[in-house]
Amino acid sequence: MKPTYEPSEIEARWYDVWERSGAFRPEVNPEGEPFSIVIPPPNVTGVLHMGHALNMSIQDAIIRRKRMQGYAALWLPGSDHAGIATQNVVERELAAEGMTRHDIGREAFVDQVWQWKERSGGQITGQIRRMGFSTDWSRERFTLDNGLSRAVREVFVTLYEEGLIYRGYRIINWCPRCHTALSEIEVDHEDVAGELVHIRYPFTEGEGGIVVATTRVETMLGDTGVAVHPDDPRYVDLVGRTVRLPLLDRVIPIVADPAVDPEFGTGAVKVTPAHDPTDFDIAERTGLESIVVIDTEGNITKEGGRFFGMDRLEARESVRHALREEGYVVAIEDHHHSVGHCSRCGTMVEPLLSNQWFVKVGPLVRPAIDAVRSGDSRFVPERWEKSYFHWMENLRDWCISRQLWWGHRIPAWYCDECDDMVVSREDIVECPSCGGSVRAEDDVLDTWFSSALWPFSTLGWPEKTADVARFYPTSVLVTGFDIIYFWVARMLMMGLHFMGEKPFDDIVIHGLVRSADGRKMSKSAGNALDPLELVDQYGADAVRLTLVQSAAPGHDIPLNEEWVDASRRFGNKVWNAARFVVEHNEVRGVPATDGYPEEPGPEDAWILARLAEVTGAYDELLREYRFSDAVGLLYNFAWSEVFDWYIEMAKVGLKDGTRAATTKQTLGVVMRDLLKLLHPIVPFVTEELWSELGDGSLLVSARWPEPPALSGPAGMAELQELVTGLRRFRSEHQIGNVPVDILLEDPAGLAAEWWHGQLHALANATISGDGPPAELVGHTRIHAGGVAAFIPLAGLVDVDAERPRLEKAIAEMNDLADRSRQKLSNPKFRDRAPADVVAKEEAKLEEFEATLLKLRTQLAELG
RNA sequence: GGGCGUUUAGCUCAGUUGGGAGAGCGCUUCCCUUACAAGGAAGAGGUCGGCGGUUCGAGCCCGUCAACGCCCACCA
Numbered sequence: 056m057k058p059t060y061e062p063s064e065i066e067a068r069w070y071d072v073w074e075r076s077g078a079f080r081p082e083v084n085p086e087g088e089p090f091s092i093v094i095p096p097p098n099v100t101g102v103l104h105m106g107h108a109l110n111m112s113i114q115d116a117i118i119r120r121k122r123m124q125g126y127a128a129l130w131l132p133g134s135d136h137a138g139i140a141t142q143n144v145v146e147r148e149l150a151a152e153g154m155t156r157h158d159i160g161r162e163a164f165v166d167q168v169w170q171w172k173e174r175s176g177g178q179i180t181g182q183i184r185r186m187g188f189s190t191d192w193s194r195e196r197f198t199l200d201n202g203l204s205r206a207v208r209e210v211f212v213t214l215y216e217e218g219l220i221y222r223g224y225r226i227i228n229w230c231p232r233c234h235t236a237l238s239e240i241e242v243d244h245e246d247v248a249g250e251l252v253h254i255r256y257p258f259t260e261g262e263g264g265i266v267v268a269t270t271r272v273e274t275m276l277g278d279t280g281v282a283v284h285p286d287d288p289r290y291v292d293l294v295g296r297t298v299r300l301p302l303l304d305r306v307i308p309i310v311a312d313p314a315v316d317p318e319f320g321t322g323a324v325k326v327t328p329a330h331d332p333t334d335f336d337i338a339e340r341t342g343l344e345s346i347v348v349i350d351t352e353g354n355i356t357k358e359g360g361r362f363f364g365m366d367r368l369e370a371r372e373s374v375r376h377a378l379r380e381e382g383y384v385v386a387i388e389d390h391h392h393s394v395g396h397c398s399r400c401g402t403m404v405e406p407l408l409s410n411q412w413f414v415k416v417g418p419l420v421r422p423a424i425d426a427v428r429s430g431d432s433r434f435v436p437e438r439w440e441k442s443y444f445h446w447m448e449n450l451r452d453w454c455i456s457r458q459l460w461w462g463h464r465i466p467a468w469y470c471d472e473c474d475d476m477v478v479s480r481e482d483i484v485e486c487p488s489c490g491g492s493v494r495a496e497d498d499v500l501d502t503w504f505s506s507a508l509w510p511f512s513t514l515g516w517p518e519k520t521a522d523v524a525r526f527y528p529t530s531v532l533v534t535g536f537d538i539i540y541f542w543v544a545r546m547l548m549m550g551l552h553f554m555g556e557k558p559f560d561d562i563v564i565h566g567l568v569r570s571a572d573g574r575k576m577s578k579s580a581g582n583a584l585d586p587l588e589l590v591d592q593y594g595a596d597a598v599r600l601t602l603v604q605s606a607a608p609g610h611d612i613p614l615n616e617e618w619v620d621a622s623r624r625f626g627n628k629v630w631n632a633a634r635f636v637v638e639h640n641e642v643r644g645v646p647a648t649d650g651y652p653e654e655p656g657p658e659d660a661w662i663l664a665r666l667a668e669v670t671g672a673y674d675e676l677l678r679e680y681r682f683s684d685a686v687g688l689l690y691n692f693a694w695s696e697v698f699d700w701y702i703e704m705a706k707v708g709l710k711d712g713t714r715a716a717t718t719k720q721t722l723g724v725v726m727r728d729l730l731k732l733l734h735p736i737v738p739f740v741t742e743e744l745w746s747e748l749g750d751g752s753l754l755v756s757a758r759w760p761e762p763p764a765l766s767g768p769a770g771m772a773e774l775q776e777l778v779t780g781l782r783r784f785r786s787e788h789q790i791g792n793v794p795v796d797i798l799l800e801d802p803a804g805l806a807a808e809w810w811h812g813q814l815h816a817l818a819n820a821t822i823s824g825d826g827p828p829a830e831l832v833g834h835t836r837i838h839a840g841g842v843a844a845f846i847p848l849a850g851l852v853d854v855d856a857e858r859p860r861l862e863k864a865i866a867e868m869n870d871l872a873d874r875s876r877q878k879l880s881n882p883k884f885r886d887r888a889p890a891d892v893v894a895k896e897e898a899k900l901e902e903f904e905a906t907l908l909k910l911r912t913q914l915a916e917l918g
Numbered sequence: 919g920g921g922c923g924u925u926u927a928g929c930u931c932a933g934u935u936g937g938g939a940g941a942g943c944g945c946u947u948c949c950c951u952u953a954c955a956a957g958g959a960a961g962a963g964g965u966c967g968g969c970g971g972u973u974c975g976a977g978c979c980c981g982u983c984a985a986c987g988c989c990c991a992c993c994a
Contacts, residue, residue, distance in 0.1 A: 060956080226992090244991080251994085269994060282994095316993080324994050333992045392993055406992090442922070442989070449991085536989085571930070573987085604942095605931080609923090611988090613930060617943055620956090627956050635953035683932065687941070702953075779960085786948065786960040819951085871938075878937095884974040892937055892975090899938075 056637050056747050060630035062594025062623065066739040070184050073742075078755045079189045081127035081526075090126035091526035092118055093510050094190060095534045095542070096198065098137035099172055100144050103182035105568035105576060105602075105614060106535060108586040112599040112736075113565060113606060113682060114533045115188045119735035120677060121530075122189075123759040129526050131513050132190035134179065136172075136199040138502040139233055139399045142461040145171050161460050168461050182587055186595050187738045189754075194522075196513040198505040199463070206512035207463045207505050208480055210553060215478045219415045220455075222467075222476075226332045227454050229407035230397040231353035231367075235458040236411050238501060239451060240540050242395040242404050251390035252375060253321060254383050256281060256298040259306055265290070265298060266385050268320030270392055271330075272378065273370040275300070276359040277348035278307060280326040282337050285311035287322055301383045302374070303360055310341040329408040345408055353405055367405065412456035412465060412498065419548040420447050426547060432557045435680050436609040439536060439564050446540050453545075455501045462499030469494055507545035510558035532559040535567060536609075563680050566611035568602070573613050589619050596737035597623035603736050604690065607683040625690060626740045629733070632698050633744040636726045639709055640719055651724060652717040657768045657805055658704040658813070659721040664767035665696055666725055670760055673732060686736060693729055700775065701725065707812040723748070728760040770803035774813055776839035781818040781846075784837065787860055788852040795851065796823040797844040798834075820844070831916045835861075838909055854917055861914045868910060872903040 077083060081091075092114050097107055114130060122128040145168045146156055156164040183190065196203060214220040228237040249270050257264035265281055278300055283290035294311045314337055315324050328338030328345040338345060348359045355362045355370045362370050378384050395404040424447050426432045427440055434440045456465060468483040469476050472491025477483055486493050505512070510529050514522040528550070534543060543562060550558030569575060570582040577583055589598050600622040605612040652659060669692045676685035708718030727748065734741040734753055745753035781795065799822050802810050807822070814820040827845055828834055834845045835857050848854050878884055879896055888896075 058953090060954090267994080271994080274994095314992085314994095319993065327994090331992075331994070333994070336992080390993085393991085438922075445921070446990070451992095540990095567988095573930085607932065610931090611923095615930060615943080618930080621942055624956050628954065631954035631957085633953080638953070679934095681934095687932070691941080698953085699958080703958095706952090782959055783961085789948070792949070792951075816951095874938085878975080881974060887974050888937080895937080 056634050058634070060627040060740070062596060062626060062739070063591065065743045066185075066187065066590075066595050069739055069742050070187060072752070073189065073754050074184075074192065076752065076755050078122070078752070079130070079191045080193060081129040081191065083755070084122065084125055084127045087125045087127035089129070089525045089530075090118075090121045091129040091131070091529040092531050092533065093131045093513055093529055094133060095532075095538070096133045096135040096196075096506065096509065097179050098140055099134045099176040099179075099197070100137055100141050101134075101179055103179050103186070103586055105584060105586050107179075108186060108598060109565060109568050109602045109606065109612065110533055110535065111183065111186065111188045112602045113563065114531075115599070115738070116603055116677070116682065116735040117531060117533070117680075119189055119738065119754075120759065122754075123731065123734070123757060125758065127525075129194070129522075130188075130190045131194050131196070131526075132180070132183065132188075132192060133196035133509075133513060134176065134198070135502060135506060136197065136462065138457055138459050138462040138499065139235065141168060141172070142459050143233070143399070145461075156460060164460055185587065185590060186599065189738070194513070198502070198509075202515065202518075203505060203508070203512045204463055206508050206516055207500065208466050209517045210508055210549065211466055211500070211504075212478055212480050213553070214414065219418060220412060221415060222410060222412050224408065224410050225413070226330075226335045226406050226408055227411050228395060228404045229351065229409070230400065230402055230404055231351065232400050232402040233397060233459075234351060236407075236409065236454055236456060237397060237404060238454045238503070241398045243398045244393040244395055246391055246393050249390050249392055249394075251320060251388050252378075253385040253387070254301065254325070254378055255385050256300065256307075256325070256383075259297045259299050265293060265309065265323050266321045267323045267325040269325055270390060271371065272375045273355070273362075273367055274327040274330045274348070275325055275374065275378075276303060276355065276362060276370075277327040277329050277346045278305070278325045279328060279338065279346055280307045280341065280343040281309045282312045282315050282324045282326050282334075282341070283309065283322060284315040284317045285313060287315075287317045289317075290323060301381065302377055308343070310337070310343065312337045312341055330406050332406055335408065347408060349405055349407065351407070411454050414453040414455055416450050416453055416548070419552055420450055422551040423447060423544065423547040426551060426557045432547065432559060432562060434562045434564060436564065438609065439539060439562075443539060443544065447544060453501075455504050456498040457501055458497070459499050462502065463505060465496040465498050465500060467496040469496070503541055503545060506542055507549040508553075510546055510550055511554050516554070527554060527558070528556050529559045531561045531563055533563045533565065536564050537567070539564070561680070564609055565606055566609060569611050569613045571613055571615040573611075576614075584614060584616065589616070593619045593623040594626065594739070596626050596740050600625065600686070600737050603682045604686040605683060608681060625694070626737060628694060628698060629729070629737075629740060630744065632693075632702060633726055633730070633747065635702060636722045637747050640723065650720070651763070652720045655717060655721060656708055656714055657770055657809060658701060658708070659717060660765065660768045661771040662697065662701040662725055663721060663762070664765040665692065666728055667762040667765050670728065670732060670762050674759075677735075689729075689732055693733070697725060697729065703817055704813060707816045711812070728762065731757050731760050768805075770805040770842075773803050773840040773842040774810070774817075777837060777842060777844055778814065778817045780837035780839060781814070781820055781844065784835075784846065785818075788857070790852060792819055793851075795820045795846060797846050798822070798824045798826065798828055800826050800843045800845070801841050803840070803842050814844075831912075834916060836909070836913055838906060843909075858914070858917055861910055861917070865907065865910045865914065868903055868907045872900060872907060875900040875903060 095110060118128050118130040149156060211220060228242045230237055251268050251270055252272050253266050253268045255264045255266050267281055281298060293309050297306050297308050300307055314333055326334045326337050326343055328335045328343055329347045330349060346358050348356050349367055350356050353367045355365045357363050362373055365373060396402065397404055424444060427443060467476055467478045470486035470489060470491045470493050473486060473489040475486055475488050477487060483493050511523060511527050514520060514526055516523050546558045574582060586598055597619050601619045651663060655663060669688060673685050673689050705718050705722055708714040730741040730745050730753060742753045797820050799810060811822050814822065833849055834847050837844045875896060879900060885893055
């Protein structure tokens with residue numbers, strides 16, 4: 056076995072072995088109960104970033120544990136075609152050659168995207184393998200592959216037939232750069248400092264006019280009315296009159312509508328139905344017409360008169376200037392408001408009137424809310440349910456059509472002859488009603504439409520496959536809070552509607568990986584850590600351990616590179632501990648036995664009891680998705696108890712001919728169970744060490760440990776306390792590692808030889824006799840529970856130097872005892888606190904006083 | 919305008935039934951002891967954001983204030 060731990064060398068070795076073994080497939084546990092997770096599919100354009108690494112490290116921890124517990128565990132991988140993002144990538148390639156997608160045409164363009172996908176799309180799967188994630192590659196899916204495309208079409212057509220998908224001429228969010236409609240949640244709102252311009256619209260009859268206020272003066276070109284609140288006394292008499300639109304001389308009416316807030320601005324609103332959702336609603340209610348003045352490029356249309364052809368921002372300046380020149384501007388005040396930006400490219404979105412496809416979400420929402428409210432699906436941590444409910448209850452219809460070429464084409468055809476529209480599961484070549492030629496719908500679907508079907512489309516639906524029957528609903532969904540609305544909510548809606556059952560039991564929400572300074576990691580800010588670079592430097596195990604250990608439920612994770620280094624050192628520590636175990640087993644395979652020693656020594660019994668206790672607690676924490684706590688517990692147990700204490704104690708047993716076998720067996724059992732427990736978190740190093748310890752593969756053959764409940768023996772706490780006391784004595788008196796002779800009193804029922812061996816090994820102390828010395832003066836004593844060690848000071852340390860230590864200890868103990876006494880003398884405490892708490896407090900005080908007495912005696916004994 | 923989160927050791931953060939404050943890194947001192955110096959041992963360092971309340975007892979429960987952060991919103 057190599058003396059040094061080299062993660063990259065080990066990690067290169069195992070993934071292929073694992074994958075070839077078939078152990079990532081649920082079929083390895085054919086009798087097992089199904090347990091399934093579908094991966095949140097990364098964008099096919101993507102490279103693995105810290106968010107993926109965290110997300111998948113958690114899922115792997117879950118799935119590997121379940122696999123070891125005998126479940127038929129499926130972790131299904133795949134990727135998302137990511138409409139806009141992927142199209143943008145290929146368009147940029149074209150742009151480099153001075154072309155646009157329109158130059159080569161739709162078919163050639165889509166071909167080119169597919170080629171790009173084949174060429175570069177696999178990058179992330181290689182990175183997933185490098186991280187050691189145990190996904191079942193035989194079931195890998197892509198949102199645009201044939202099966203999933205069929206599922207998409209089936210869902211679309213069914214919803215259309217049910218009246219839950221419709222085509223409508225409505226205001227949508229338009230990105231003038233991506234040239235497509237966006238859904239509500241693809242728009243990021245950002246507060247900007249703007250201005251509120253008050254403009255006077257003169258009456259057509261008589262003197263004066265009405266003053267409106269707007270933040271977007273350029274839209275006045277599309278005004279077809281002015282609205283006031285029906286109960287506003289200032290304006291109620293004006294309703295029905297007409298005004299003359301400045302600059303364009305259009306005559307428009309004043310109407311009344313309750314959507315107007317009398318408190319805001321002047322209480323009178325200019326109505327631009329084609330470029331504002333609220334105005335659109337007002338126009339529908341009051342019968343105003345719509346005039347489109349901004350086109351899909353973000354430029355002013357012919358309707359804008361002399362401003363025709365201007366960019367919308369340029370028009371804003373020009374219109375304001377013109378209004379001022381001509382004396383229509385009454386006032387301009389500063390005004391902060393939020394402005395929508397395309398979440399893909401950051402361009403300011405333009406509300407635009409256009410023909411789009413929508414999902415009527417109303418009937419889908421109720422079941423999706425009820426499934427969570429009833430606890431059928433459960434968010435972890437629970438608090439996310441609140442924002443989920445709030446969002447769902449205020450959901451508006453979902454705009455699903457996108458003016459892109461890369462995606463699932465909407466299965467609708469329009470007849471050139473009779474103008475009919477047909478929505479169909481199968482491709483249409485001629486119009487079913489008149490036989491005329493048809494043309495296909497240009498638009499494709501929102502990427503999130505296909506993602507919404509992921510938990511069942513990936514299992515083979517709409518076919519009645521064995522996987523659908525066996526693995527739906529899935530067991531756990533692990534994802535970040537940032538896509539609860541985009542993805543989780545929609546999977547719940549679609550899953551419940553089409554499968555009649557929730558798509559997953561538990562929804563585990565983790566935080567964002569942030570940089571060490573707490574900011575969001577981003578390439579542009581230059582503070583993003585690349586997981587693959589960290590993997591090269593520290594190993595995949597170290598990166599995984601760091602992320603999972605940091606994953607406190609629902610909290611963001613600031614990632615410090617030093618933590619990854621600390622994780623690597625943990626791997627090194629485990630490596631060396633295992634090396635110790637291996638090197639002390641001249642017969643390979645001995646520690647591979649599951650058998651517990653029949654007559655364990657005190658330290659063996661102690662560590663086995665602790666192991667049992669920790670295993671139970673660890674498993675419980677993992678079951679509750681408290682990864683940070685779970686890993687913290689195991690890490691500290693392994694390092695502080697097994698490595699720092701037990702292995703040191705075991706060295707005594709190994710040298711003792713009568714106990715060596717038992718000690719080896721205990722070391723073997725403890726190390727084996729540690730490796731198993733650690734394996735879901737750090738699979739590579741544990742697999743490597745497993746192969747050194749025994750035979751076979753941990754992944755393939757090891758079962759999750761279920762140790763018997765054991766109780767620890769007496770005397771171990773005393774030993775540890777005594778050893779620590781002796782070490783502190785050395786440290787405080789700076790006496791290095793010179794041997795110390797002690798006399799031991801009351802060895803807690805354990806053999807004198809045992810004490811001798813352990814104290815010698817752990818504290819370089821020899822026992823020169825039993826019980827207190829005849830002449831106490833000139834000794835100091837160290838107490839550990841009922842056990843006491845007396846140290847002759849002569850020749851060792853300056854007697855007077857021991858005095859301050861004792862005085863300090865007495866002061867501290869006095870303080871503790873005082874507080875305890877105070878508590879106990881409070882009649883209310885005795886009255887109202889539970890009996891066991893009072894008893895515990897009394898025992899504590901007793902102990903304090905006893906210790907105090909001993910310390911005072913000691914002080915006196917110094918002379 | 920609503921909603922949520924955070925505030926604990928120098929730094930980054932844990933701390934779920936309210937009962938003697940924790941980790942990693944950093945710092946001090948000692949030690950190359952035959953698994954490991956990528957290590958071991960012993961330490962120093964906290965009015966658990968402020969104020970008020972409930973309780974025998976509060977980092978933990980309630981109220982309030984402050985700072986920072988996030989999400990949602992058709993504020994023309």
